[in-house]
Amino acid sequence: MQVYQKTVLEHSRKPHHFGQLATATHSAEGFNPLCGDKVTVYLNMSSNGTISAARHETSGCAICMSSASMMADAIQALNFETAKALCLQVNTMLTSDSSGNPPGMPLQSLEGVRAFPSRVKCATLPWQTLLTAMMGETLTTTEQEA
Amino acid sequence: MNSLPFNIDSIRAQFPILHQQVNGHRLAFLDNAASSQRPDAVIDAVSHYYRNDHANVHRGVHHLSHRATDAYEGAREKVRAFINARSIREIVFTSGTTESINLLASSLGQTMQAGDEVIVSRMEHHSNIVPWKLLAERIGIVIKVAPINQQGELVLDELAKLFSEKTKLLAIAHVSNALGTINPVADIVALAKQHDVPVLLDGAQAVPHSKVDVQAIDCDFYAFSSHKMCGPTGIGVLYARESLLENMPLFMGGGEMVISVSFEKTIYNDLPYRFEAGTPPIAQAIGLGAAIDYLEDIGMDNIAAYEHQLLELATTALSDIDGLRIIGTAAEKAAVVSFVFDDIHPHDLGTVLDHQGVAIRTGHHCANPVMDFFGVPGTVRASLAFYNDAEDIEQLVKALHVAVGMFR
DSSP states (O other): TTTTHHHHHHHHHOOOOOOOTTTEEEEEEETTTTTTTEEEEEEEEOOBBEEEEEEEEESSSSHHHHHHHHHHHHHOBBBBHHHHHHHHEEEEHHHSSSSOOOOOOTTTGGGGGGOOGGGGGHHHHHHHHHHHHTOOOEEEEEOOOO | OOSSOOHHHHHHHTTTSSSSETTEEOOOOBBBBTTTOHHHHHHHHHHHOOOIIIEEEEESSHHHHHHHHHHHHHHHHHHHHHHHHHHHGEEESSSHHHHHHHHHHHHHTTOOOOTEEEETTTOOGGTTTTTHHHHHHHHHHEEEEOOTTTTTOOHHHHHHOOOOTEEEEEEEEOOTTTTBOOHHHHHHHHHHHHTOOOEEEEEETTTSSSOOOHHHTTOSEEEESSSSTTSSSEEEEEOHHHHHTTTTTOOOOOOSSEEOOOOEEEEEOOGGGOOSSSSSOOOHHHHHHHHHHHHHHHHHHHHHEEEEEEHHHHHHHHSSSSSSSEEEEOSBBOOOEEEEEBBBHOOOOOOOHTTTEEEEEOOTOOHHHHHHHTTTSSSSEEEOOTOOOHHHHHOOHHHHHHHHHHHH
């Protein structure tokens, strides 16, 4: 199945950067009330807006877990604007038919989710939560637009 | 399976939707608790009505209006006989179980005051929780919750302790949609009667699967939906004991529920019409009538016996899968198997199963308190109907093995 690529399954079985970050300067919880998925994103952001550390605690399906894991890999050491741009790139890849500007591997391995409308929010929840944390807010749900 | 009470192949032949490929596979439709499918008899009845008989009911002097009214009221009589109500005055058509319960909550709510109590159970569908929560927020009623045990059965001893002088209603599922538990409703009603408390049964999951006799159960209110019993969507029933319905405050205002209206005085219609404002779901009622004829032709006892065999087959086959845990193991169960794997999320299973033509439901099944009780985010639920067969279950099991191989 296109949606459960090897990379996706590997990240879901052994998620990277999993767990709390005691020194987090920013953190937010994201919920999908329809399925009970929950993602907490922890960030250490320096005063100039660079993400010096990112971790996540995710309770959800394989798509949600692997999306959070790949996201945590991808945003280490990014600055605020670059991380925000990446959020938009991933969101476009998951929700839009136009090819746009793909985010590259391994994030592109999530592209297959787009063909499963009921599962798109599983993949976007970590990114929505990341944006929420970066904006200094603490809570988001899939039933509100980020 | 043992000797079957009917020819399953000829039953399946009457459901056109079953005979299609989904994602390149034979369709195994195992999401019947969410909504059932329709036999030709129901599809044809609705189509025939629209092609030949449609007009508004109860108001035209013309021929078609008479025909539509006869068909619509004929459906009400079929519903009455189907659940053995005493009179058609006790059969209120609604848009479905949810509206039936909201009608009751809205009406009874007008007679309640702060501190009055409504008892529900832990296994209720959200539609038998939220209407009472709304009353709690609006007028301050108190909701008491009867607990369930690890098998997903109601704890009757604990339920018995919840009654008080302030209890105005016991509202409880006949059959749990998430677990399949069949509650001992006649015993529950007898218990409530000791405290002089009326009982609403949410029968959405019971009526499609076994004979329901509201007089034998002796409940005061009984709610169910057409679309879960092979009838159209958009119509349901509230059965209400006439002596109670007669004195209940009205629900919605409009045409149909009145005899005459002036700005000085309104005369309300007789039962059950005064609870049916506006043009009713006529075609849906006729379709429901056709569904009842169809089910009775097969025989509700035959349906129950066959589905019980399917349930045993499914339970045995699923129990053999490594790591699969069934949620809801009540001694008395309808043909619903809810299950989880500790290491595979229900939604991932749902997607992989769908890819193999198997339609099941994943998630909380509109029963969050049940999921919380069992400590799971959701379950995978296979819910069976009399038109399912052993091949559907084999296909489910095979698809689960594929999913397990993929995620482990």
